[in-house]
Amino acid sequence: MSGTIVALSTSTATMAGINIVRMSGEKAKSIADQIFESKSIKNKVMSPNHMYLGNIKTDKFTEKAFCVYYKKPKSYTGEDVIEFHCHGGALVANAIVELCLEKGCRPAQAGEFTQRAFFNGKLDLSQAEGIMEIISATNQSQLIQGYKLMHGEVSKGIYDMEQRLLRLMANLEVRLDYPEETEDEPDLEYQEEIKDIIQRIKILLKNAKYAKTINEGVDVAIVGLPNVGKSSLLNGLIMQDRAIVTDIAGTTRDVISHTIELDGIKINILDTAGIRESRDKIERMGIERTKESIKAAEIVIFVTDLSQPETKEEREIEKLIKDKKVIRVANKKDIEKYPRKQSLYIKANPPRDIQAVKEELLRLAERDKIFSNEIIFTNQRHIHCLKKAKELLENTLEEFSLVGAECNLVGLREAYGWLAKITGHDISESVAKEVFSTFCVGK
Numbered sequence: 001m002s003g004t005i006v007a008l009s010t011s012t013a014t015m016a017g018i019n020i021v022r023m024s025g026e027k028a029k030s031i032a033d034q035i036f037e038s039k040s041i042k043n044k045v046m047s048p049n050h051m052y053l054g055n056i057k058t059d060k061f062t063e064k065a066f067c068v069y070y071k072k073p074k075s076y077t078g079e080d081v082i083e084f085h086c087h088g089g090a091l092v093a094n095a096i097v098e099l100c101l102e103k104g105c106r107p108a109q110a111g112e113f114t115q116r117a118f119f120n121g122k123l124d125l126s127q128a129e130g131i132m133e134i135i136s137a138t139n140q141s142q143l144i145q146g147y148k149l150m151h152g153e154v155s156k157g158i159y160d161m162e163q164r165l166l167r168l169m170a171n172l173e174v175r176l177d178y179p180e181e182t183e184d185e186p187d188l189e190y191q192e193e194i195k196d197i198i199q200r201i202k203i204l205l206k207n208a209k210y211a212k213t214i215n216e217g218v219d220v221a222i223v224g225l226p227n228v229g230k231s232s233l234l235n236g237l238i239m240q241d242r243a244i245v246t247d248i249a250g251t252t253r254d255v256i257s258h259t260i261e262l263d264g265i266k267i268n269i270l271d272t273a274g275i276r277e278s279r280d281k282i283e284r285m286g287i288e289r290t291k292e293s294i295k296a297a298e299i300v301i302f303v304t305d306l307s308q309p310e311t312k313e314e315r316e317i318e319k320l321i322k323d324k325k326v327i328r329v330a331n332k333k334d335i336e337k338y339p340r341k342q343s344l345y346i347k348a349n350p351p352r353d354i355q356a357v358k359e360e361l362l363r364l365a366e367r368d369k370i371f372s373n374e375i376i377f378t379n380q381r382h383i384h385c386l387k388k389a390k391e392l393l394e395n396t397l398e399e400f401s402l403v404g405a406e407c408n409l410v411g412l413r414e415a416y417g418w419l420a421k422i423t424g425h426d427i428s429e430s431v432a433k434e435v436f437s438t439f440c441v442g443k
């Protein structure tokens with residue numbers, strides 16, 4: 001973690017108007033003084049937090065760029081930081097990075113800027129991970145969770161439990177050291193405290209079930225008999241002519257998938273082949289895939305046709321979806337002949353009433369819960385640490401009821417250790433490095 005580092009902090013993946021090259025470390029300021037010239041810098045001394053317009057001379061061209069100096073410790077990394085805001089394009093940025101390297105920088109490793117911020121106490125580990133989640137978010141719900149992490153809402157809850165455990169351990173140690181003086185103290189209070197912390201962790205772990213929805217989205221399969229309007233409904237939901245729609249039963253043979261974002265929630269919709277007895281080999285294979293899609297889906301939209309009477313095949317489908325969250329959609333309400341109870345009546349082609357289906361999808365995906373103020377752990381590292389802490393606390397509680405205050409203090413200490421790994425209050429440099437290695441270069 002030593003040396004002055006440099007990296008391109010923006011991306012050259014797409015054509016952009018500007019790029020930002022960033023340096024951090026002891027030499028950052030002196031390197032900037034050597035390579036950046038500006039008439040606005042009074043007495044050749046750059047003031048912190050000012051944006052100067054000037055020139056960077058490379059051996060091939062002179063780049064007109066902005067430079068900002070952040071003086072330590074009031075910078076992102078806690079060290080002296082220089083940012084050059086230059087014209088877009090990989091060639092300009094790379095030439096500036098090269099120049100910084102020539103003057104004594106080394107290339108930054110993945111996540112090294114944030115890693116330095118962490119080791120300099122600018123943020124804790126879960127806040128650093130929050131920054132990464134914000135950068136890599138692909139849907140609104142992920143972004144919101146990233147912000148909660150970055151703003152320290154998650155750390156606050158964990159920190160509170162860490163402090164309670166520390167107090168508990170300190171009290172128990174006193175009891176062990178001075179048994180006579182403390183023999184009248186009731187065990188109950190200590191047990192209640194451990195129980196309460198376990199209860200808090202349980203709630204956090206319960207909310208962690210939303211991690212899949214937030215990170216990967218909800219898998220939704222549209223199923224039903226052939227020709228009921230499944231593909232029409234897919235096209236209506238995604239507002240695109242994605243799947244072929246015809247009046248020939250058995251049009252869709254393979255599973256067609258499409259992802260949309262509904263009110264901040266990622267929804268992966270699968271349109272499937274209609275289920276029926278078929279002699280056609282390809283159609284039969286398609287139906288097998290429909291069954292696999294049902295198994296994998298969290299929500300099933302079961303489409304029926306209001307112009308057709310209910311059949312025993314429909315009841316077969318009911319059996320396949322009995323363990324799923326189901327939205328029953330009765331389609332073709334414009335030509336209704338046979339009413340269906342407890343279904344949403346819609347017209348899928350041309351699309352009408354699709355909003356009602358969307359609202360039901362969001363209700364079953366528990367969107368309101370995901371966007372509530374509650375803390376939801378979405379990071380597998382954090383969830384693992386919580387599970388470990390809970391396990392150790394449960395063991396300790398059991399021992400407490402058997403042997404009292406001589407309970408496994410080591411167990412309590414280990415439980416504390418697992419919680420402190422979330423915030424990074426108790427983490428080895430190698431583990432921290434491993435976490436930061438998943439970050440991108442320049443962050």
Ligand SMILES: Nc1nc2c(ncn2[C@@H]2O[C@H](COP(=O)(O)OP(=O)(O)OP(=O)(O)O)[C@@H](O)[C@H]2O)c(=O)[nH]1
Nearest residue numbers: 226227228229230231232250251252274332347348
């Ligand atoms: N009248 C009416 N016709 C509809 C409606 N929705 C779909 N259709 C028609 O029903 C036929 C079948 O529609 P699809 O969307 O292809 O049905 P599907 O369930 O995907 O059919 P398969 O892929 O064969 O299983 C087409 O001719 C559609 O135009 C509707 O709301 N009203």
Ligand SMILES: [Mg+2]
Nearest residue numbers: 230231251252
């Ligand atoms: Mg179809």
